[in-house]
Amino acid sequence: MSSLKGNILITGASRGIGCALVRALLKCDGVKRIFAGCRNPVHAYNLQEFESSNKLKLIKFSVQENESIDSVFDEIFNELNGEGLDMLINTAAIFExxxxxxxxxxxxxxxxxxxxxxxxxxxxxxxxxxxxxxxxxxxxxxxxxxxxxxxxxxxxxxxxxxxxxxxxxxxxxxxxxxxxxxxxxxxxxx
Missing domain, CATH: 3.40.50.720 (NAD(P)-binding Rossmann-like Domain)
Structure with missing residues (x-):
């Protein structure tokens, strides 16, 4: 589909534009891994069918919690054996x-x-x-x-x-x- 490549983290991936971007990126041959950050991955119904792919990993991630942010980056770093991310796409919304x-x-x-x-x-x-x-x-x-x-x-x-x-x-x-x-x-x- 495109020339995007590497490892990508998308926040707000359980629905809306974040979810649509994950689905589109799954079609990109050069993309190695997609980490789909969701407040509650159990409710990411539109992505669960793709998780069996080695390309996608749903991760619990709330942009409102600093501890969550730190632990997610540690988890990704370990998952990638220190390789790191090539792209971060923020779609998570905080609105009160x-x-x-x-x-x-x-x-x-x-x-x-x-x-x-x-x-x-x-x-x-x-x-x-x-x-x-x-x-x-x-x-x-x-x-x-x-x-x-x-x-x-x-x-x-x-x-x-x-x-x-x-x-x-x-x-x-x-x-x-x-x-x-x-x-x-x-x-x-x-």
Whole structure:
């Protein structure tokens, strides 16, 4: 399917775009191992059928717990005999409702978190660029079951978005670090 290769960790892999990316990456010949991080792997029903493959390992991973993060990287390091990861794809979401004077203002908080993520991507990319580590932020596009429920953008399937994201990732290089792009690789200004 693509020229991606090596060992990959995906957070938030039990459902949504994370799960779709795992399924798409399983089709990539060059990918050696995929570690699918899930808060509760027992509930990762859409991936359990693939776990018998030596290519996929479901791992318990919560991005909200520092101990979990440390133990997961130790587990992966041991599993790979010190070989290490070639790619980290973060799709895990942490969202808590915030009470405001007018009630729950999800759109404001959501928008602020995305702006902060884009800024963090730009800053951290500068830190790691000299180490040849690329840091990017990708918008998957309007997904059919998008949280917005908007009928203005009917959306695409998770699998379509995942395939386009992987295709785009294969075309990126270190000069793209720090950018916010859509699933086709078009830069989105922020």
């Amino acid at each position: 409702e915030v009470q405001t004077k007018e009630g729950y203002e999800m759109n404001i908080v959501y928008g602020m978190s995305k702006a902060a993520l884009n800024n963090y991507t730009a800053v951290i990319s500068k830190v790691y660029k000299d180490s040849n580590i690329m840091v990017i932020s990708i918008c998957p596009g309007p997904i059919y079951k998008d949280v917005t429920g908007s009928s203005l953008h009917p959306g695409i399937s998770l699998d379509e978005s995942a395939a386009e994201i992987i295709n785009t990732i294969t075309k990126l290089n270190i000069e793209d670090t720090g950018k916010f792009i859509d699933r086709f690789g078009t830069v989105i200004p922020f």
